[in-house]
Amino acid sequence: MEQYRTEEEQVEALKKWWEENGRSTIVAVIVALGLGFGWQGWQKYQEGEGESASMSYQNMVQMLSTGEAESARALAEEIKLEYSRTTYAQFAALHLARLAVTDGDLATAEAELRWVLGRADKGSDTMQLAQLRLARVLAAAGDPQQALTILQSADPGSYAAAYQVATGDVLLMLERDDEARAAYDSALSLASRAEGQVNMAVLQQKLQSLSQVPPREIDIAASAGESEAAPEAPSADADTVPGEE
């Protein structure tokens, strides 16, 4: 670094420096300030947008719970249009898909789910669920084969059990019963790893209907003399049957 002998020299040097670099310094400061305020403004705008979207979404949920499906549908469309970048828009689309499925309009349901897939981040919950539901809708629309491909090749993320339930259903539609049973079995064991209790009565009944047994064998000639009842049979009360003496 240079050394200055007197104050005048220092001032002189500063002046010179300012003449050379002054303009670009001012520009730099203005640009920096501009960027800063711009960023803040952008954040504010996003926050404001999020809050309005939240308000509309909350209203939509309220309408759904009071059975005003048509108003809810209109509001959901509006959320998708106005706040398309927010998660609320994706939630709204998921609900539109649900309403469409309930009405039997599978084409609309598919479009809504694809809309979510087009916007959701990779690996997000909405993306994984939209994918799962898309497969189920495709299966219902008559393309179980494609559904199966999606279900088996996609990454289920957190939703492994739900994916297995859907896989089982599709396999059952394709009459591949043994594979369906395996899928249901793995769904049950995956579901039980979570801490919360899930009532899987429907799944269990499906599983039961896939694991049917022949009736117990009875050969009275061999057992007529003494107390002998075939023990390997499925009996609800097997435990209360006393051992032989």
Added chain:
Amino acid sequence: MLQDIRANAQGTAAKIIIGLIVIAFSLFGIESILLGGSSNAAAEVNGEEITPQELQQAVNNQKRQLLAMMGDDIDPDLLDDQLISQQALQTLIQRKLLIQSAREMGLTVSDAQIGSIVANMEEFQVDGQFSADMYRARLADAGFTPTSFRMTMSDDLVMGQVRAGLAASEFATPAELSLNARILGEQRDLRYLTIPMERYRSDVEVSAAEVETYYAENADEFLSEEAVVLDYIVISADDFKQPVDEALILDAYEAEKQGGQYATENRVSHILLEQREDESAEDYAQRIATVEQEISSGKDFAELAKQYSDDIGSSGFGGDLGFSSGDAFPEAMELAIAELQVGEVSAPVVTEAGTHIILLNERREGKAPTLEEMRPQLEEQIALSEARVELLRTVETLKDLAFNAQDLNEPAEELALEVARTGRITRAHSEGLFADRVLLDAAFSDDVLNAGHNSDVLELEENRWVVLRVQEHFPAQVMPLEQVREQIVARIADERALQAVEREAAMAVQQLRGGAGVEDYAGDAGFEWQVELGADRRNPMVPREILASAFQLAPPEEGGSVVDYVLSSGGDALVYEVSQVTPGELQSLPEAERNVIQQMVGAEYGQLIDNEYRQGLREAAEINVL
């Protein structure tokens, strides 16, 4: 060394280091450097802390809920701080995860939105209108500040939004419905007969030798209940009551009389005159004089109040201010009121508010009870509070003595107390003093029961303490044969009857498989039989055991049937025939049934997804319990 640093401070290396420091501060803020590492959080969830205060509040809430749910006779084990604290911490962690996930999705709630929700909550309304006072009171009750309440509301809302978005948007496709209907709506034609166990029980003869063998082989099934005989000392405040000094009673009586509840109450009206800004002192005085004049001319006070009073709160009601027991109004007013007779109007009284002219409407003379009326109550109060001091002192000594002594006699002698003895007491004792769970738990605790120590001195309700030790222990032991003979005979008879029933059932199955009809066979053998055509899995007429077993069977070939039996929980054999299996058909199901299936399938997916979502968050999170 400092010299060296100074000398080198100009160097490039130094500049880089300083630059790094500047970047560190500007990126992470000074807090991270000042506060980092000194955390005393209860847990950390993805770097976000759960403070001990939060945890404590959650523990308190949980306790309150438990108490509200189970009432006073709750098992004290359930209120164990350690246990509750662990559960509460898990709940808090779960909540934190959900909130973090919702925020990460960009979910947010504006203050305005919360405001409008709060304004519509019935809890905060008085007569259908939001009341700010009610709001603050309710929040304080629940341990919230307005800020913390808004935060909690906001968190609850965004968590609800995620749930509504992910789980509640679940559905069941038409294909899934018919698939599930096929199974849930499957119908089977069932014919069944009942072979009652009772019929075979009566012919069973059990010999004495068999009973003895059974007794010898299964001795551990015939144990008596474990019991103890306890020595105990119970002390209560009543034991320490002494006659009360007369002077104390008099003091207490005087204090009682002075207390607000017996004070005289006056109901007054007033006319308030305030000096206006542009009013001269003379005009003001003139105004006061006018009012006084009007009053003395006998005009109605209420009318005058309406006309002249500057107190807009009371002027419409004839100037009425309601009752005061001597402390509601400024001192000058109260003094003037005390001087008045009922119906009399005071001279002008000046207070900070202005000039009052006061009418005494009504006087309720406060009448304190006499000393003799109050005596029993006061005596009891004083005696009890003195006795309590003595009691607690004795309890402290007893704690020391009981802890060190080999039995209870020694402490009892020292403190002139009595040791009592119980009869046999089991863990399920339910009468008298020892029905108390605290005492039973202490009596059967390892320390008291097995190590033979005195228990702690245990507080029951207020003013009652107990210490106990086990005088005699009767461990569970095999009851003598005579006591259990009948029980054994019954068991052997049951087992035999069950074998007979199964034999009969097997026979019936073979006959039916051989081609006999259920009706004919049952008729011949004298069994009851039933037919249920088209029963589904939830049929209410058919015994559950048959449904569970019959729907598990592989269906028969077309036109054929399968026959099997199952035992009911009462020991009867149910022999059944499945003759026709019809898969469920969505279209042919009644509307209500269809809705049930739709509901069930959607709800199962929804629940599963909600659960996996939470589990997913937990697995991906970094959670430190400190």
